[in-house]
Every structure is written in structure tokens, then in C-alpha cells.
Amino acid sequence: MKANKYLLILLAFLPLLLFRDFTPDNELKYLSIADEAIRNGNFFTFTNHGLIYADKPPFYLWIVMLGKLLFGTHSMLFLGMFSVIPALVVLYVMDKWIASEVDLSNRISAQLMLITTGFFLGAAVVLRMDMLMCMFIVLSLYTFYQMYEGKGTKWSGFLFAFYVFMALFTKGPIGLLVPLLSVVAFLAVKGELRTIGRYWGIKTWGILLICSAVWFSGVYIEGGNAYLNNLLFNQTVNRAVDSFHHKKPIYYYFEVIWHCLAPWSLLCVGVIIAGLKAKIIRTDLEKFFLTVITVTFVGLSLISAKIEIYMLPAFPFFIYLTIMLWQKVRLNKFVSALIAIPTVILGLALPVVLVLGRFKSMTMLNNPIIYIACGLLTVVAILTLLSLYKRKDLHRAVNILAGGLLLVIFTGSFSIPSFNEYIGYKELCSKGKEVARHKGIKTYYIYNPNRMGNIDVYLEHELKDWKELEADSISSSKAILFVRTRDISRDSLLKQKVAGKEQFTKGNCTVVIF
Structure with missing residues (x-):
């Protein structure tokens, strides 16, 4: 995918970042915490209205603080770049990763599908640290695979450890667990677990320990035992074993995966299951992608604290494994149906909005731009269905639907000012x-x-x-x-x-x- 296409994706999200207000639940909280840290002169420890806030590592909050110091105010556009650009980096890395095994047309479809996947799209436009963590995890796993195939450089070992630490330093333990468990599980599947020291050896653990020691020393100097204990135990062990926050049952991710991966959830799950049933997952790359998906899904299910966004690092591997398998499956009618079902639902956007706009509580939907965006979505759905069943062209159908969704997002974003009083x-x-x-x-x-x-x-x-x-x-x-x-x-x-x-x-x- 050429650079100008990445710019087009960035352009599709630009109005959202220019017109949208900060949301109260997380975005505004991060801004308030950063302001408090600047006033108090803190760098490693944070408080929210005087109460210890050790929920997140400092890296993202440093970015928020930097923006305030640079501009004198909090810039949505500046902070938004730390979600959108990491998303584009993930697209680039995943595309480069599969380039030797997948043709260009499939890779373009994969990129369009990933950037329009529900929670991946959401993480690309909200001001959170999740997309940054996802980027570092993908970079770490890509670097591992390069070393595994013997294509690494003399710097690959250092880069692998650096990416893992940055994932940890951005979001917390998930940033460490996903690369660690994915590598261990893959080597076990390949019968090569004895080689684990090449990747998770003295060099990797040494870099992680040194960097973590610097971080924890800063925490101890600023916040003492109380803050350090909260960071190391309350926010890690307690959340994993018996969470005080976001506690959900073990089957939680089986329930939410459908809307998290929408509109491609049926396609991804259906193709991967069909691939497993037909035993066509044969290459090392396909096995590694499946391992990352399985380890992330199962590992996060065993942790007490659960929210949908935790699954973000698995989404690129869901999409790209689907793309690698969907032509091998050779079930065109089956695959077409998996695309058609969400397309029909999306095609109902305009009539649904016209009906809802008649209710007194939903009068904010009576906006010409909303009608235009929903009308576009209905047209996109019709064109997608025509490509599926008249032209019988899966690639064209996927590209129309995904590209159309980006156009709808761009168009609908111009209505955001009229909703800001409800957003923030x-x-x-x-x-x-x-x-x-x-x-x-x-x-x-x-x-x-x-x-x-x-x-x-x-x-x-x-x-x-x-x-x-x-x-x-x-x-x-x-x-x-x-x-x-x-x-x-x-x-x-x-x-x-x-x-x-x-x-x-x-x-x-x-x-x-x-």
C-alpha cells in the first residue's frame, strides 16, 4: 500500500480529531491527571484530585504532559496523532510481514479490513494508550519472527527487548504477557522450546530488568512504598486474580468478539474455523498468527479484569490470518454470506436513522450530514452486495465496503460539532x-x-x-x-x-x- 493511501486513511480521521470534544470517562481524566502532575512537578507518579493513580504506566501521560507544555492547552489533534499514526504503523508492519506469502490485492483488502474493524478503528481515533501498546506488541512479534527465520540483524535482539519494554511501559503487564506467551507457545507448537533462550534470554531479560529498575526507582523516589506497592501488586496481581475493576466471567471475550471485530467478525471466525477444519493452516506464518490469536484470547480470558480493548493486539492477526486463508478455503458462497450479512445490516442505516429521528429523545439525529452519511452507507452496502452476487468478486466487495466505511466516517465527522455537548x-x-x-x-x-x-x-x-x-x-x-x-x-x-x-x-x- 503506497504512502498516499496511508495519507488518505489519515485524512478520513482528520475531521474527528479537529471537531470532537474530549470524552469524560478516560480522555478528560488523562488530561486532568497530566495537569495535576505538571502542577506538582511529578514525573513517575500520578494522582487524580489527590488520589493515587497507578492504573497506567507513565509513557502515555508523558505524551499528554508534553502536549500541554508545547501548546499551553490540550490539543486533540496532537494527542490524536499518537493513536492514528501507531495504527498506520501496524498496517505497514503487517503488510510487510505477509508480503512474501500474499499478493498485493489480498494485502490491500487486509489493510482496509483492519482499519475498519470496530475496536481497531475506535482505538485509532480515541485518546488512549491502547494503540501505542498494540504497535509495540506487533513490532516485537515481527522482530521475533524475523529472528526465528534467520532474517534478523545484529540489532534485532535489542529491538525485541525494547519493543516489549515499551509495550509494558505504555499499558502494563499485557504488553509483556502477549509477546512472552505467544513466543513460548509457538516454539512449543514447533517442538523448538529448547531454543527459547535465543529470544527470551539474558539479553532480553537484562534490558527489561534494567529499564524497569529505572522506572521503579523513579516511582519509589517520588511516591514511596505506597505508590510502588499499588503499581506492582494492586494494579497487576490483584487485577489478574480478583479484580476490583472490570471484573467479568471467563467467557466474556466469546460474547464480545462479535462486535469488536465487526463488520468482519463473521468472516474472520468463519474462515479461521473452516481453515482449522480443513487442516489448511500449514505455513509457519499461519501457525504463528493462529498462536498469537489463541494465546491472547485464552490468556486474557483467564485474567479477572476484562474489557474489550484488551483484545486489541489480537485483531491484526485475526484479519491477516483470515486473508491468508480465505482463498484456500475455496468456499466462495460461504465467504460471500459472511460478508453479506453485516453488509445488509449496515445498509439499513438510512431507514433506521429516519425512523429514530422521529422520536423526541433522538431529535439530534435530524442533521443533514447524518442523513448524507447514512445514505452513503446504504449505497455502499448495495454496491458491495452487487459485487458479491453479480460480479462474484470478493476482493472488490471487501474493498468497496471498507473504503465506503472510511468515506462515511469522513463525511459523518462534519456533524460532530452538533453532538459535542453530548460527547463531552x-x-x-x-x-x-x-x-x-x-x-x-x-x-x-x-x-x-x-x-x-x-x-x-x-x-x-x-x-x-x-x-x-x-x-x-x-x-x-x-x-x-x-x-x-x-x-x-x-x-x-x-x-x-x-x-x-x-x-x-x-x-x-x-x-x-x-
Whole structure:
């Protein structure tokens, strides 16, 4: 895939990064943590409103801090590049990896499929460390395979250890476990486990230990035993054995894999199962890709803490193994059906939006750009089905559907400004600050700090918790309260206190003036 095609993919995501607000759950939290670290002069240890935040290693938070120091504010475009560019790197590496075994047309289809795979696409446009970790894991596994085939250089051993450490330093233990278990399992399958020292030997473990020692020393100097213990045990052992966060049953990933890999989930699972049944997974590369998928899937299922995004490193291998197998399977009608089913569902986008737009709670969908994007998706679905059943061209059908999805994303992204008040808190806070300036108010309250505490990124002002105050004190003070509208209806005392007060609503939240 030529460089200009990577630029086209980047262009498809650009409006999202230019127009979208930060989401409250994670993105805004990372910004708030970075701001707090800058104020406190911390580099290795982090807090979120004074509470220890050892959930994530520091690498991604350093990137967030760097952006704030460079631009004086948090730039969605700058931070977004650390998701989009790693995604493009994964596409490039995977394409290079299979180039000797797969022709160009199949490789183009593979890249288009991967970049439009549900959670891979999502990880490429949200501000999280997951795509960075995925990139380092793919690079580490690619480097291992180069060494395994005898194509490595004198630097390959150092690069392998470096990539593994960076995956660990970006996200945590998953970044170490996926490369380690994948390599061990593959060598076991090949009957070559005795050669493990070539890849996971003194050099690799030495580099990992030295780099980790520097990291943990910095943590200890800044945060002491409490922070180090939280990082090493609470966020690793406890999450793995009996998680306090994201605890899910062992079969969780069997349930969610279908929407995570959509719209290619039926195709991937169906082709891989057919390939296993026909015993056509024969090359070392096919066996290695299957090993990575299996180890990641099974290994993560055994860990107590589970969320869909943890499966991200397996998605490139799902897609590319499918591409390597789908012509060997020789079941064109079967493969066509696996593509057609999600295509038909996507083709219903326009009629579904037209119906939903009639409901009062969904009036935000009555946007000309949304209609255009959904109309395009319906047209793309029709063209895909025509390619499948009239032209009987699988490659063309896949390319039309995937390319069309990128076009739909690009087009639909221009409607984002009208949804920002529902996506994030920027417009809410702008309204609150405007009222505060007009009325001379200097006190800000929030009702639910766990949900809204990170709006300090926008307000750049101390926030007080309404629940910590005496019931009547807020009524007698000159202040602004930021609250989710649903919380007003749930809390009778709060509902009583805000009754009759001047209020402004933005999205799902309300600004109350006292």
C-alpha cells in the first residue's frame, strides 16, 4: 500500500480529531491527571484530585504532559496523532510481514479490513494508550519472527527487548504477557522450546530488568512504598486474580468478539474455523498468527479484569490470518454470506436513522450530514452486495465496503460539532464560565466528583463537592453548580435545592446558578 493511501486513511480521521470534544470517562481524566502532575512537578507518579493513580504506566501521560507544555492547552489533534499514526504503523508492519506469502490485492483488502474493524478503528481515533501498546506488541512479534527465520540483524535482539519494554511501559503487564506467551507457545507448537533462550534470554531479560529498575526507582523516589506497592501488586496481581475493576466471567471475550471485530467478525471466525477444519493452516506464518490469536484470547480470558480493548493486539492477526486463508478455503458462497450479512445490516442505516429521528429523545439525529452519511452507507452496502452476487468478486466487495466505511466516517465527522455537548463537557463549562463572569461568581460546585471532577481541565479553577457541604450552605452562597441532569431527578434533596433556580442545560448536564 503506497504512502498516499496511508495519507488518505489519515485524512478520513482528520475531521474527528479537529471537531470532537474530549470524552469524560478516560480522555478528560488523562488530561486532568497530566495537569495535576505538571502542577506538582511529578514525573513517575500520578494522582487524580489527590488520589493515587497507578492504573497506567507513565509513557502515555508523558505524551499528554508534553502536549500541554508545547501548546499551553490540550490539543486533540496532537494527542490524536499518537493513536492514528501507531495504527498506520501496524498496517505497514503487517503488510510487510505477509508480503512474501500474499499478493498485493489480498494485502490491500487486509489493510482496509483492519482499519475498519470496530475496536481497531475506535482505538485509532480515541485518546488512549491502547494503540501505542498494540504497535509495540506487533513490532516485537515481527522482530521475533524475523529472528526465528534467520532474517534478523545484529540489532534485532535489542529491538525485541525494547519493543516489549515499551509495550509494558505504555499499558502494563499485557504488553509483556502477549509477546512472552505467544513466543513460548509457538516454539512449543514447533517442538523448538529448547531454543527459547535465543529470544527470551539474558539479553532480553537484562534490558527489561534494567529499564524497569529505572522506572521503579523513579516511582519509589517520588511516591514511596505506597505508590510502588499499588503499581506492582494492586494494579497487576490483584487485577489478574480478583479484580476490583472490570471484573467479568471467563467467557466474556466469546460474547464480545462479535462486535469488536465487526463488520468482519463473521468472516474472520468463519474462515479461521473452516481453515482449522480443513487442516489448511500449514505455513509457519499461519501457525504463528493462529498462536498469537489463541494465546491472547485464552490468556486474557483467564485474567479477572476484562474489557474489550484488551483484545486489541489480537485483531491484526485475526484479519491477516483470515486473508491468508480465505482463498484456500475455496468456499466462495460461504465467504460471500459472511460478508453479506453485516453488509445488509449496515445498509439499513438510512431507514433506521429516519425512523429514530422521529422520536423526541433522538431529535439530534435530524442533521443533514447524518442523513448524507447514512445514505452513503446504504449505497455502499448495495454496491458491495452487487459485487458479491453479480460480479462474484470478493476482493472488490471487501474493498468497496471498507473504503465506503472510511468515506462515511469522513463525511459523518462534519456533524460532530452538533453532538459535542453530548460527547463531552467543554460547552457546558464554557457556558458556566460565561455566566460566572457576567454575575461575578467565583465558586464552582460539582454534584458527582467521580463523574464530573475532571472538568477542572476546562474550568482551571478549584471545584467543591456539593455533598460535602451543609444542606443549606449552597443556597445562601453565590455559586454555580455543575450537575448531570439525571442526578437531579434521582436525588430528592438536590431536586428541592435547585427548584426555582436559574438553570441552563447543555447535552445531558445542567448548570445551576445560586
